[in-house]
Amino acid sequence: MIHLYGGVNVAVLTPMRPDLSVDLDRMAAHCRSLLAQGANGLGVLGTTGEANSLGLHERIALMEGLVERGIEARLMLPGCGVPAITDTVTMLQRAAALGCRGALVLPPFFYKNPSEDGLYAYYSEVAQQVGGSIALYFYHFPAQSAVPVTVPLIARLLKAYPGAFHGLKDSTGDWAQTSAYIDHFAKDGFEVYSGDDGHLLRNLQAGGAGSISAASNMTVAHNAAVMQQRTVSAQAPLTALRAAITGAPLIPGLKALLARQLNDPAWRPTRPPHVALDAAQEAKLFATYDAAGAAKAA
Numbered sequence: 001m002i003h004l005y006g007g008v009n010v011a012v013l014t015p016m017r018p019d020l021s022v023d024l025d026r027m028a029a030h031c032r033s034l035l036a037q038g039a040n041g042l043g044v045l046g047t048t049g050e051a052n053s054l055g056l057h058e059r060i061a062l063m064e065g066l067v068e069r070g071i072e073a074r075l076m077l078p079g080c081g082v083p084a085i086t087d088t089v090t091m092l093q094r095a096a097a098l099g100c101r102g103a104l105v106l107p108p109f110f111y112k113n114p115s116e117d118g119l120y121a122y123y124s125e126v127a128q129q130v131g132g133s134i135a136l137y138f139y140h141f142p143a144q145s146a147v148p149v150t151v152p153l154i155a156r157l158l159k160a161y162p163g164a165f166h167g168l169k170d171s172t173g174d175w176a177q178t179s180a181y182i183d184h185f186a187k188d189g190f191e192v193y194s195g196d197d198g199h200l201l202r203n204l205q206a207g208g209a210g211s212i213s214a215a216s217n218m219t220v221a222h223n224a225a226v227m228q229q230r231t232v233s234a235q236a237p238l239t240a241l242r243a244a245i246t247g248a249p250l251i252p253g254l255k256a257l258l259a260r261q262l263n264d265p266a267w268r269p270t271r272p273p274h275v276a277l278d279a280a281q282e283a284k285l286f287a288t289y290d291a292a293g294a295a296k297a298a
């Protein structure tokens with residue numbers, strides 16, 4: 001079965017300059033490196049990319065800037081979902097015009113405990129306004145959004161808008177949840193992506209489409225090996241490295257690891273409320289990550 005974004009998709013970090021503006025040159029270089037190491041797609045403007053710390057104009061400028069720097073829009077899966085339907089549609093329309101094939105759409109996350117009818121109305125309006133110009137992917141991350149995207153909601157929307165909604169990223173880390181989406185919808189071509197790299201192999205074995213993950217900023221070659229080999233021996237080092245990475249605050253931790261790997265301290269800045277790791281946190285992360293890497297090489 002052919003999936004638009006099947007395989008390894010990296011939830012790409014967004015480098016920030018000291019004045020907290022986006023460093024597009026550094027980001028484009030990182031995107032090129034990820035693709036060279038085996039990434040199939042680039043999940044820009046997601047949680048890992050600090051998208052909810054960026055304004056609407058900054059998000060659009062980021063997509064445009066990457067394309068201007070030679071990153072193929074067709075490989076990007078931008079995060080375009082915000083509580084305001086008008087802003088969500090504006091971003092989706094610009095992403096489509098640039099040549100992005102799809103986009104992740106968070107549920108409207110400010111108002112807590114919305115009804116299923118309310119969420120259905122939100123996604124219905126988005127689907128109607130974009131008119132099939134770009135494939136829509138649900139983004140299920142209730143730990144951050146506090147708004148789940150349920151199986152019944154997806155079923156209603158797939159029936160009402162055939163061809164509009166192509167898949168989902170599940171960032172719960174709960175395999176039972178991910179497998180429920182696969183069991184209900186994958187047979188009809190709906191693409192289910194794991195946000196947890198530790199589930200990549202069984203996602204593929206169960207009929208899922210692959211991964212869209214933060215840790216793959218550092219582990220992308222291991223993700224690609226799982227895609228190619230489909231073996232437990234390929235999955236084991238990826239699982240170990242992800243566990244090491246997620247033992248620290250995720251975004252500043254990944255930036256610290258990448259800064260060390262590239263010998264480039266300009267990767268460390270984050271936008272508040274995220275803050276850089278302190279010396280003790282950084283030392284612990286590096287030691288844990290290096291130990292996991294040594295274990296995989298043994």
